Amino acid sequence: MIRNPLVPAIFLGLIGVALAAYVYLPFGSGVEGTVGALLALLGAIAVTFGCILMASQTLRGVLFGVLALLVGVGAALTAVAGFFLMQYGLSVVMGLCLLGVLVGLRPARQRGSV
Amino acid sequence: MPLALRPLVTALCLVTPAAADQPRWDTFNGDLAATKFADVDSFTPETIDDLERAWEVRTGDVSDGSGDLPETVWSATPIYANETLYLGTPFYRILALDPATGEERWSYDSQSTLEALTQPALKNRGVAYWESGEEGICEKRVFLGTMDAELHAVDADTGQPCADFAEDGVLNVNQWNTVNDRFPFSLLQPPTVVGDTLMLGWAGKDWAYSVAPPGNLMAIDARTGALKWDLSFIPDEMIPRTGTANIWTSMSADPELGLVYLPVSSPSPNYWGGNRIDPIPLATSVTAVDVETGEVRWSRQLVRHDIWDYDIPSAPTLVDLDRDGQTVPALVQTTKMGFIFVLNRETGEPIFPIEDRPVPPSDAVGEVASPTQPFALDPPPTNSPTEMPGVWRLADALSFGQCSRERAQYRYEGIYTPPSEQGTFLYPGTAGANNWGGASVDPRTGILYVNSMRVVQIIRLIPREEFDRVMASGEGGSGNEEGFYPQEGAPYGIELTEWRTDLGLPCWEPPYGTFAAYDLSTGERLYEVPFGQSQQWGFYGLSDWGSPTLGGPVVTAGGVVFIGASMDARVRALDAETGAEIWSDLVDAPSVSIPAVYTHEGVDYVAFVVGGNSILKPQVADQVVAYRLGQP
Numbered sequence: 001m002i003r004n005p006l007v008p009a010i011f012l013g014l015i016g017v018a019l020a021a022y023v024y025l026p027f028g029s030g031v032e033g034t035v036g037a038l039l040a041l042l043g044a045i046a047v048t049f050g051c052i053l054m055a056s057q058t059l060r061g062v063l064f065g066v067l068a069l070l071v072g073v074g075a076a077l078t079a080v081a082g083f084f085l086m087q088y089g090l091s092v093v094m095g096l097c098l099l100g101v102l103v104g105l106r107p108a109r110q111r112g113s114v
Numbered sequence: 115m116p117l118a119l120r121p122l123v124t125a126l127c128l129v130t131p132a133a134a135d136q137p138r139w140d141t142f143n144g145d146l147a148a149t150k151f152a153d154v155d156s157f158t159p160e161t162i163d164d165l166e167r168a169w170e171v172r173t174g175d176v177s178d179g180s181g182d183l184p185e186t187v188w189s190a191t192p193i194y195a196n197e198t199l200y201l202g203t204p205f206y207r208i209l210a211l212d213p214a215t216g217e218e219r220w221s222y223d224s225q226s227t228l229e230a231l232t233q234p235a236l237k238n239r240g241v242a243y244w245e246s247g248e249e250g251i252c253e254k255r256v257f258l259g260t261m262d263a264e265l266h267a268v269d270a271d272t273g274q275p276c277a278d279f280a281e282d283g284v285l286n287v288n289q290w291n292t293v294n295d296r297f298p299f300s301l302l303q304p305p306t307v308v309g310d311t312l313m314l315g316w317a318g319k320d321w322a323y324s325v326a327p328p329g330n331l332m333a334i335d336a337r338t339g340a341l342k343w344d345l346s347f348i349p350d351e352m353i354p355r356t357g358t359a360n361i362w363t364s365m366s367a368d369p370e371l372g373l374v375y376l377p378v379s380s381p382s383p384n385y386w387g388g389n390r391i392d393p394i395p396l397a398t399s400v401t402a403v404d405v406e407t408g409e410v411r412w413s414r415q416l417v418r419h420d421i422w423d424y425d426i427p428s429a430p431t432l433v434d435l436d437r438d439g440q441t442v443p444a445l446v447q448t449t450k451m452g453f454i455f456v457l458n459r460e461t462g463e464p465i466f467p468i469e470d471r472p473v474p475p476s477d478a479v480g481e482v483a484s485p486t487q488p489f490a491l492d493p494p495p496t497n498s499p500t501e502m503p504g505v506w507r508l509a510d511a512l513s514f515g516q517c518s519r520e521r522a523q524y525r526y527e528g529i530y531t532p533p534s535e536q537g538t539f540l541y542p543g544t545a546g547a548n549n550w551g552g553a554s555v556d557p558r559t560g561i562l563y564v565n566s567m568r569v570v571q572i573i574r575l576i577p578r579e580e581f582d583r584v585m586a587s588g589e590g591g592s593g594n595e596e597g598f599y600p601q602e603g604a605p606y607g608i609e610l611t612e613w614r615t616d617l618g619l620p621c622w623e624p625p626y627g628t629f630a631a632y633d634l635s636t637g638e639r640l641y642e643v644p645f646g647q648s649q650q651w652g653f654y655g656l657s658d659w660g661s662p663t664l665g666g667p668v669v670t671a672g673g674v675v676f677i678g679a680s681m682d683a684r685v686r687a688l689d690a691e692t693g694a695e696i697w698s699d700l701v702d703a704p705s706v707s708i709p710a711v712y713t714h715e716g717v718d719y720v721a722f723v724v725g726g727n728s729i730l731k732p733q734v735a736d737q738v739v740a741y742r743l744g745q746p
Binding site for chain 2: 028030031034035036037039081084085086
């Protein structure tokens with residue numbers, strides 16, 4: 001697992017979950033307790049869970065492809081949600097998470113040695 | 115002061131009534147002229163980056179309505195007087211705070227019932243301050259009104275009730291509520307103090323009944339609580355058929371002229387007037403009254419036969435203008451309709467032309483809408499009087515054409531389109547283009563600053579039988595300026611909704627709120643910019659969409675405007691010259707109030723009450739925040 005190419009994406013997803021939780025909980029983000037902040041939190045959790053699922057290689061073939069697509073779309077939408085919640089840190093982290101997923105899914109020879 | 119300078123200083127005080135009261139901020143609008151001008155020059159576009167929180171306080175007097183208590187709406191202006199900052203709260207307490215630290219010096223609990231007797235929420239817009247000029251107990255007083263019609267007077271130094279005021283410091287104002295007394299006189303707006311007289315209006319339930327208490331102004335002796343005089347705004351012969359036309363907001367006064375200026379609201383019920391076809395000249399008017407006698411000196415009706423709830427919502431601003439080399443004593447009235455009426459405050463005559471224009475007829479049963487209405491087109495209105503905002507394409511696309519279909523379905527022929535069974539667009543919405551925050555003006559330049567909102571609502575007159583069925587079915591609830599209202603005694607109840615898609619997106623195109631400046635000498639609009647950011651489900655709109663606003667601006671001598679008011683729970687400083695945002699800070703909820711600017715022990719502060727209002731969004735708070743300039 002430690003050598004899995006999706007580890008950076010999982011790590012970024014976890015940071016996203018922490019940031020989104022901070023945004024949703026009553027710490028004065030300006031959007032705490034709102035539906036939008038809840039959606040961002042659920043999005044970050046779902047993306048992270050999806051990354052873990054991909055890394056575990058439980059799913060293969062078409063199902064893996066569908067999961068990868070959903071994770072990518074989820075990360076992008078959560079980044080957009082972060083932007084409209086004015087939580088730019090969350091936005092950047094989820095954008096990087098998306099990048100991590102894309103890089104992690106490239107064939108090994110294109111990524112270099114892992 | 116050298117004798118030679120005295121005439122000059124006297125003249126300056128007369129020309130700029132606001133300057134005389136500085137650096138106190140001892141009324142709802144900062145001064146009796148309602149200029150909301152602070153003669154403080156330390157806050158400038160260059161220094162504003164150094165603004166920092168001096169202190170913040172949470173009062174504990176807040177409810178979101180989810181528990182036993184109704185929700186709170188807090189729009190108090192902090193009062194700086196007697197080297198103390200005084201606040202009223204929506205739990206009807208008075209707090210006296212140290213202006214430099216926010217530390218509580220004393221508090222007073224009126225023990226008022228915490229029931230929303232006449233309103234959808236527990237509301238408070240602060241306290242009033244009076245001093246006799248003599249030394250002794252209760253020679254300086256703070257007055258607080260309550261939802262259940264009591265006016266409390268307490269000593270400004272100690273917070274103890276003033277025994278010589280009414281019954282041990284408590285005046286039961288409801289003793290004068292003897293005609294059509296369907297509800298108590300709720301004292302949500304602090305009295306306006308003119309000399310030793312408290313000018314007192316009240317709030318009621320003008321959507322509930324056709325026949326209701328007739329609106330009046332009560333002049334109360336600040337020392338004894340005795341009624342000096344009162345003035346009714348409904349002609350005697352019409353009192354059995356209608357009511358209200360009350361004053362629920364703040365007033366202004368010109369002590370030199372001995373006049374108090376009254377923003378009078380609409381008669382009842384709000385959206386159908388078949389019971390009151392005869393003229394009610396003082397309703398929806400700005401009226402000048404002699405402070406000593408209560409005699410009406412002049413009155414100008416700004417809406418005839420008001421069937422839109424276009425209450426005159428704020429104290430008119432008094433300022434002297436330079437017109438063709440002459441100094442003219444002016445009165446500027448911002449309105450829910452978006453018109454800015456500029457009148458001579460001595461005579462009530464227009465300084466800029468007011469044009470009578472034909473307006474659409476009503477098709478409601480028993481209704482006869484006025485065939486004409488006064489249009490003040492100079493200075494330009496804050497909102498178009500003839501066009502409503504277009505359909506927002508994004509919302510229309512996401513709702514598969516719902517917005518376009520409804521635009522074609524409902525009636526709109528300008529701001530005076532009568533309510534109808536078919537459904538009528540109400541634009542500006544019932545909260546108006548401008549509301550109780552009013553405008554601010556720099557009396558040195560004659561430039562007016564005003565925030566306005568662009569919200570579209572739909573009003574539908576519902577025939578009585580159908581309305582009763584809806585209510586019986588349990589679907590007919592109401593909220594804060596939205597929902598079903600009975601208009602008991604009229605052939606129609608009403609339903610009022612914001613024009614949104616089923617997903618909750620606004621159907622009309624942005625901006626939703628703007629901030630503008632006007633040169634009152636020429637009537638020219640200097641700029642108009644989107645203001646604030648709107649929010650839906652927590653998501654912010656783009657900055658050029660602006661935000662609906664409640665609350666008003668304060669302009670300072672240093673060229674900075676301070677304002678909260680927007681949905682996004684930010685308090686802001688704007689460059690008065692351009693309207694550009696130059697500073698902001700996130701607070702606990704929308705600051706739907708007028709900030710106070712004061713100088714205490716040589717340090718300038720700006721203080722915001724942060725209370726929220728569900729008209730903007732369901733977020734309430736109990737925060738007071740004061741800012742001052744730190745070290746650069």
